[in-house]
Amino acid sequence: MKLTVPALLCVFLAPAVLAQQPPDQPAVTVRGQTYTPRSILARNMGSEEDQTTAFPPHKVIGNVYYVGTRTLSSFLVTTPEGHVLINSTWERNVRTIEKSVAQLGFRFADVRVLLGTHAHGDHQEGDALVKELTGAQVMAMREDVPALEAIRPGGKSHPIDRTLSDGAQVVLGGTTLVAHLTAGHTRGCTTWTMRAQEGGRAYDVVFACSYRAPGTVTPPIEQEFSRTFTLLRTLPCDVPLGDHPAQYNLAAKYARVKAGAPNPFVDAANCWVEAEIQEAMLRAQLQQQ
16 A cells, blocks of 8 residues: 555654544634745645655755755765765665765765764665765764654664764864754654854754644743743854755755755855744644643
8 A cells, every 4th residue: 555645754753653644623823924834734745756765955055955855955065074864754765865975976875973963764765875884973862862762664664873962063074064953843853953064154044844743732842942942043144955945945045046046055044934934833832732
């Protein structure tokens, strides 16, 4: 039996219970655009083809590159001492990511560190295969470890070489990535920040975790999100990125790159649009509950 995209996603979002497709309400309007839980999930995931078809690999800024698919982000952060990969996505995408890395002129075997944004299969199912191919050290936020250990494609154990806490730093080849606990979507949802150099200046880059609330928001989840949305607005940001490309309008920005525009990924004015959308949806869901 072939699973639909929402059903396939639910296998990883709620292993014990196969959830129904998200409802088409409540609806919230943010900056002139209307969203529902169903439309957000469809926007993020697209079709199975979207999830597994490479988006043209490209430089984002400085030493940050996009190597993911049309709807599942994977980022390569290059350094003289090897590279950092953020999000392996589905295991079946790992070889696609490897090809994208090669197209950019880098060696996949030089990946030394593998990070993730959160413990769902569409973002971290491929961790074991990446480690097998590269020997990379796999690092994960402590609160997400139990959920990651439950992701076992083909029965493989999920590798975790270093457990991180909020504020932990991952340093490689002169680049420092900082892990920020932004829980809610998962217990250990991690937003990564770093500084990238380009054109003689430094830019604050944010690799955002998903901030989408589950169908039922419990008091502990509400508390987690309250902390998360407060924290996010304290983070310096010039270049907003996300674990789904739609969260930062990748397709439109890439089209502007191809047209020769100044780097559209530098977009401080829209750093927290996704957080605004998800916070508005969270409040609407709580009112509805």
